[in-house]
Amino acid sequence: MDLVLIRHPEVAIEAGVCYGQTDVPLRCDVHDLAGKLNARMHALNVPACTDGWHASPLQRCATLAQALSSDAHIDARLAEMHFGAWEGRAWDSIDCALIDAWAADIEHARPHGGENLAQFAGRVLAWFGETCENRDEAVHVLAHAGVVRVLAAHLLGIARENALQWPLDFGGIAWFRRVRGEWLLVRWNA
Template identity: 30%
Template sequence: MEIYLIRHTTPNIEKGICYGQSDLDLDENYASEFKTIQSKIPIAGSIKVYSSPLKRCSLLAKQFNNEVHYDNRLKELDFGNWEMKLWDAIPEKELTPWMSNFVNTAVPGGESYTQLASRVKAFFEDILNSGAKENLIIIAHAGPMRAFLSSILDIDLKDSFNIKINYGDIFHLKKEANTIRLITEVPI
């Protein structure tokens, strides 16, 4: 089984704003970004598409197949009280503890990176155990993708932000028996 893990295209939001599970529209260049993504995926035959239900992923997912399986476990980190605030406007007394241990410290009203990694791991375990034979396209966000790739590459979660993931990036994986093998070279 071939698996293509894809980060959504560029969202329509100003730089410097904290967003995770906010439901954002896509940038006006969406159509050309999609064509670039589509040209890099040589899937033939039956495909099954999974996606975060957030608009910036679901719009891309629908381009591949009308039948999309939405899964909340693919959502970006829940930034809770910080959603849609300028990073510079987040109180230092809240930001400092999180920045010093973002893996285990939950954002006020949100979640920790460990919690995100746990739900992403559960999603991929379900995929492995499903017995599905179709090729998969999975549309997600950088946080869930880094968490999953760090487990494949045996990288600590705290170091997973060294994995560079741009908007529209694609990671090709292959499921063989009960394992997932990474085909794409990962820039670290």
């Protein structure tokens, strides 16, 4: 089984703004982005999507999934982490003591009042268990950097807080393959 995870393309919001579950649009035309993504996946020999794209309900993912497939599976469990009171604020405007408190216990702290990493990962992994555990055909997902990193940590058996540091570009592809019950990383940030 192949699991193809794609971070949404660049969004129309200023750099440096915390926008977790804030519903911001894509910066470029969704149909152009769909064509470029299809061409890139073809060049990388990514397995074809035969069962429709799975996507976050946030428009930066859902609109692209719908442009790629008439059978998009929109699921709220694939939304980015909710950052509570920090949503829509510039990161450099948030009290450093609050960010430090969050970083000191990222798994459980929630100084912003939104989700902590454990809550976020719980809903993402619930989607994974229901959608991917007993499946042989490829699954294609359009989601967010946090979702991709949480799933990568789970599949590779590493600490989530370590995977959160991995670079993942807008539109970056993370491709995993299950072979004899073990998950292998085929490509990261392709």
